[in-house]
Amino acid sequence: MDFDALFTAQLDALKQEGNYRIFADLERRCGDFPRARNHGDEGARDVTVWCSNDYLGMGQHHEVMQAMKDAIDACGTGAGGTRNISGTNHYHLLLEEELADLHGKEAALLFTSGYVSNWAALSTLGARLPGAVILSDAGNHASMIEGIRHSRADKVIWRHNDVEDLDRKLAAVGPDRPKIVAFESVYSMDGDICPMAEIVEVAEKHGAMTYLDEVHAVGLYGPRGGGISEREGLADRITLIEGTLGKAYGVVGGYITGSAAMCDFVRSFASGFIFTTALPPAVAAAAQASIRHLKSSDMERMKQRRQVARLRAELDRIGIPHMANDSHIIPVMIKDPVKCRMISDILMDDWGIYVQPINYPTVPKGTERLRITPSPLHSDEDIARLVEALSELWSHCALARAVA
Numbered sequence: 001m002d003f004d005a006l007f008t009a010q011l012d013a014l015k016q017e018g019n020y021r022i023f024a025d026l027e028r029r030c031g032d033f034p035r036a037r038n039h040g041d042e043g044a045r046d047v048t049v050w051c052s053n054d055y056l057g058m059g060q061h062h063e064v065m066q067a068m069k070d071a072i073d074a075c076g077t078g079a080g081g082t083r084n085i086s087g088t089n090h091y092h093l094l095l096e097e098e099l100a101d102l103h104g105k106e107a108a109l110l111f112t113s114g115y116v117s118n119w120a121a122l123s124t125l126g127a128r129l130p131g132a133v134i135l136s137d138a139g140n141h142a143s144m145i146e147g148i149r150h151s152r153a154d155k156v157i158w159r160h161n162d163v164e165d166l167d168r169k170l171a172a173v174g175p176d177r178p179k180i181v182a183f184e185s186v187y188s189m190d191g192d193i194c195p196m197a198e199i200v201e202v203a204e205k206h207g208a209m210t211y212l213d214e215v216h217a218v219g220l221y222g223p224r225g226g227g228i229s230e231r232e233g234l235a236d237r238i239t240l241i242e243g244t245l246g247k248a249y250g251v252v253g254g255y256i257t258g259s260a261a262m263c264d265f266v267r268s269f270a271s272g273f274i275f276t277t278a279l280p281p282a283v284a285a286a287a288q289a290s291i292r293h294l295k296s297s298d299m300e301r302m303k304q305r306r307q308v309a310r311l312r313a314e315l316d317r318i319g320i321p322h323m324a325n326d327s328h329i330i331p332v333m334i335k336d337p338v339k340c341r342m343i344s345d346i347l348m349d350d351w352g353i354y355v356q357p358i359n360y361p362t363v364p365k366g367t368e369r370l371r372i373t374p375s376p377l378h379s380d381e382d383i384a385r386l387v388e389a390l391s392e393l394w395s396h397c398a399l400a401r402a403v404a
């Protein structure tokens, strides 16, 4: 059998639709964020990155890097095993304490990524709570969807951020079945924020547990970076808070926090926690340094907010349509996969500006977009240049402008 022909046929279909993924070959340059080297067909050149999830540039923060270097000097590279078999390092436990404190919870549990934490925690809770029903927001991330699917628990999807729909659907589930309401605080692609107080209210009314993904909010919202749940004073009413160490914290890894019993439960039964090598101790040390820094420093968050507001105002001024939301994510809608790729290519080739096109299946077909994430390290000049480039492109490609 010609397997490669089978692979190629499906890849060709993807290319036809304009949904074939091309990765930018980047070399991040320490101390120069958001600048990076882009290795293209015609050699390497400097570009300004406008789509990084290292939202605050913490991946190049001197305290974070020093913590990682010190831990490498102290412990070496890898953890040397799964958490159960010799791989639990003291740095993991310090980080778990830091995380529990961040969210005001009894305990925390580390995973190799945010994806794995969602997948492992939801599949374990759904599979092991007898008769469990998971009520999942329609906009939830792939990692939650896959975890729920793997759990084989009954799943009910409620309309995105629609608390009345959630209420109705919770009421329809038998009162004795364990119910898990799974949702996010800041949704990654639209940048919208959930009505958390109302969701918590409805979940409590029906005796459901709440499972909250704060991946795009930790480090960024709340006085100590504890996310939207901290900002709204709701963290103590959320059963489980999940987050990542790879976005605003600038390192890698994922976690859940909650009661000691619940974390012990997931620790003891989740295959995605048990059967994999623990994170390198140096990764844990760096993540802890980043969290600790952002617990006390507001400067990065304030500067980021300023640059986000500035770019939004500039886009409004020249009539570039972008989705309104209350977060740091600015989606500029293109609504066509081929155009989206083309605009991204021109930005890169002609302007040295890198914004990855976001196409299906990351977003629904017809909602293709450029997802722009200004950081505290993008200067006013960077913003002016991006706006100039977009303005020229909008004229050049005869794209619709928003009417003021």
Ligand SMILES: *Cc1c(COP(=O)(O)O)cnc(C)c1O
Pocket (backbone or CB within 6 Å): 113, 114, 115, 116, 118, 141, 143, 184, 188, 213, 215, 216, 244, 245, 246, 247, 253, 254
């Ligand atoms: C990125 C993302 C994750 C996964 O986190 P990683 O640490 O990158 O694996 C989980 N949930 C949401 C909403 C995300 O956007």
